[in-house]
Amino acid sequence: MTVPLAATASVSAAHLSAHEALRRARPIYWSVRRELWENRWVYIAPAGIAAFILSVFLASALRQPNRVAESLTVKPSSSIAVLADSGLSGPMVLMMATLLIGLFYSLEALQGERRDRSILFWKSLPVSDAATILAKALIPLAVLPVLTCALIVATQLAMLVLGSGVLLVTGSDPGAAWDAFPFLLWPVMVYFVVAMTLWHAPIYAALLLISSWARRAPFLWATLPLLVLTVVERHTLYTSYVTGFLAHRSLGFFNEAFAVSARAGENADRLPFLTPGNFLTSPGLLLGLLFAALCLIAAVRLRRKRDPV
Amino acid sequence: MATVEARNLCKSYGHAVALDGIDLTIEEGRILGLVGPNGAGKTTFLHAMLGLTPYEGTLRVLGHDPRTERHRLMLDATFIADVSVLPRWMRVSQAVDYMEGVHPRFDRYKAEEFLALSSVPPQSMIRALSKGMVAQLHVALIMAIDARLLALDEPTLGLDLHQRKQFYDALLKDYFDNTRTIVLATHQVEEIENVVTDIAFIHHGRLIVACSMEDFASRFVELMPRAGRIAAARALSPIHERQAFGRSILLFERADREQLAALGDARTPSIADVFVAMTGDTNRRRRGAA
Numbered sequence: 001m002t003v004p005l006a007a008t009a010s011v012s013a014a015h016l017s018a019h020e021a022l023r024r025a026r027p028i029y030w031s032v033r034r035e036l037w038e039n040r041w042v043y044i045a046p047a048g049i050a051a052f053i054l055s056v057f058l059a060s061a062l063r064q065p066n067r068v069a070e071s072l073t074v075k076p077s078s079s080i081a082v083l084a085d086s087g088l089s090g091p092m093v094l095m096m097a098t099l100l101i102g103l104f105y106s107l108e109a110l111q112g113e114r115r116d117r118s119i120l121f122w123k124s125l126p127v128s129d130a131a132t133i134l135a136k137a138l139i140p141l142a143v144l145p146v147l148t149c150a151l152i153v154a155t156q157l158a159m160l161v162l163g164s165g166v167l168l169v170t171g172s173d174p175g176a177a178w179d180a181f182p183f184l185l186w187p188v189m190v191y192f193v194v195a196m197t198l199w200h201a202p203i204y205a206a207l208l209l210i211s212s213w214a215r216r217a218p219f220l221w222a223t224l225p226l227l228v229l230t231v232v233e234r235h236t237l238y239t240s241y242v243t244g245f246l247a248h249r250s251l252g253f254f255n256e257a258f259a260v261s262a263r264a265g266e267n268a269d270r271l272p273f274l275t276p277g278n279f280l281t282s283p284g285l286l287l288g289l290l291f292a293a294l295c296l297i298a299a300v301r302l303r304r305k306r307d308p309v
Numbered sequence: 310m311a312t313v314e315a316r317n318l319c320k321s322y323g324h325a326v327a328l329d330g331i332d333l334t335i336e337e338g339r340i341l342g343l344v345g346p347n348g349a350g351k352t353t354f355l356h357a358m359l360g361l362t363p364y365e366g367t368l369r370v371l372g373h374d375p376r377t378e379r380h381r382l383m384l385d386a387t388f389i390a391d392v393s394v395l396p397r398w399m400r401v402s403q404a405v406d407y408m409e410g411v412h413p414r415f416d417r418y419k420a421e422e423f424l425a426l427s428s429v430p431p432q433s434m435i436r437a438l439s440k441g442m443v444a445q446l447h448v449a450l451i452m453a454i455d456a457r458l459l460a461l462d463e464p465t466l467g468l469d470l471h472q473r474k475q476f477y478d479a480l481l482k483d484y485f486d487n488t489r490t491i492v493l494a495t496h497q498v499e500e501i502e503n504v505v506t507d508i509a510f511i512h513h514g515r516l517i518v519a520c521s522m523e524d525f526a527s528r529f530v531e532l533m534p535r536a537g538r539i540a541a542a543r544a545l546s547p548i549h550e551r552q553a554f555g556r557s558i559l560l561f562e563r564a565d566r567e568q569l570a571a572l573g574d575a576r577t578p579s580i581a582d583v584f585v586a587m588t589g590d591t592n593r594r595r596r597g598a599a
Contacts, residue, residue: 034403124388
């Protein structure tokens with residue numbers, strides 16, 4: 001059989017471009033690994049929290065086995081609040097924990113290497129400043145969200161299995177708990193985490209930029225100007241735009257990504273209504289992503305020029 | 310193509326001038342000793358050359374602009390910019406893994422061979438190593454890279470005498486192969502005397518000497534005049550005079566060696582003697598590049 005020349009050429013071109021893509025991705029992959037070696041708390045802390053949630057669940061299940069089935073189901077709720085339902089406790093706690101971890105990681109990420117002068121070692125290797133910044137940005141923008149979702153699923157699954165075990169031992173049928181378990185909430189949870197991460201991308205990027213710029217105390221640089229602005233605005237203009245802006249940047253994704261019912265109790269028996277189209281085209285998201293990209297580009301340029309501190 | 314080509318290289322930190330119009334060409338296959346007192350501009354020159362700091366002027370290193378193409382340059386060039394810059398949180402084995410991951414020219418086998426010869430425990434955290442061990446590890450990692458240009462800034466700081474000798478032996482025996490170029494910045498003049506092929510003195514941000522060691526030997530002459538010939542020797546305009554063992558020792562630059570030999574004991578001075586003579590004399594500090 002003869003293979004047409006054009007086909008062979010296109011296969012080899014595809015092979016080449018795949019090879020080239022792998023070659024380019026390699027420094028980023030190793031830089032992400034390096035970040036995780038350096039900042040083990042990034043995954044150990046959420047895993048510890050998940051383990052703690054699980055142990056609390058197990059302790060309460062052993063103390064009150066008759067309430068296990070009830071605690072494994074979700075009470076009908078009007079909104080996304082089901083995700084925070086304490087019966088399936090954990091999702092919100094874990095999301096808040098990884099959010100905080102992402103914020104503190106971003107503030108430290110580019111300052112630390114200048115403070116301990118290890119930047120002089122990193123820069124002796126063929127890893128571009130852009131690859132380094134990208135790898136550091138991937139921790140809050142990709143690694144932590146994936147970790148959050150995986151831990152939530154793993155924790156809830158472990159609760160279901162452990163809860164079933166407790167029910168079996170006490171002579172009850174765990175079947176009802178499995179039937180009532182809201183597996184459908186998992187994709188919703190993933191959607192929630194993705195929306196939240198994308199919405200918060202400019203915050204992480206701004207913190208990375210501050211981290212690459214500040215000679216010391218990046219935490220103060222990140223917080224004090226906002227605090228001063230808030231106070232000054234309140235006492236001179238008697239308005240609260242800064243506070244409003246901060247609240248919108250923190251929680252605004254919720255109104256864009258979910259159709260929240262106006263009246264409590266509506267849609268009580270349904271999953272919260274997702275509006276990805278609305279979210280992905282919302283100016284808040286698009287402007288935020290543009291701002292994030294500009295911050296990351298500025299951080300790359302700063303890392304190129306900055307001396308160790 | 311020269312490995313490094315610098316033209317009118319300038320750099321200031323505020324009002325402090327670190328590099329003041331450096332013109333320097335480093336050819337392939339040479340080992341250049343960049344010698345200068347602390348604060349002379351050696352490190353700034355190396356940092357400019359390696360894309361670690363912005364500068365003014367023209368600089369090409371292995372055909373690249375270090376300001377904008379550092380990561381490409383680092384495929385062919387590598388450096389030890391300072392001792393104790395290895396990340397303290399890393400394990401020795403992780404450092405080797407990472408280097409192998411990101412550097413296409415890193416030879417893991419070679420690095421492990423160097424490490425086996427050293428006293429560095431492979432599973433240790435870098436923070437647990439002594440300063441000497443960190444330096445040994447850094448050298449092992451860098452020498453396992455098949456680079457065309459290696460830049461070293463005070464590479465033996467923190468090493469004891471035995472380790473220093475071992476380092477330079479390894480550099481010449483296991484690393485240098487006449488096609489690579491090495492730039493060694495140091496103020497430990499004595500220890501590089503038998504290592505370098507070229508020498509450059511930098512002082513107050515300016516090059517005051519830049520030549521090959523062969524040129525150096527013919528350019529500088531040290532004279533210990535016989536009794537009664539000191540006045541005649543001084544009349545030949547020595548660039549420096551010092552006293553040792555109760556006798557005067559005069560240093561000449563581009564002088565007639567036979568004429569000097571007639572006045573006393575003439576010999577080629579050490580790099581250290583010329584260095585001290587040229588950087589200690591304030592009258593000569595502002596001489597242009599040699």
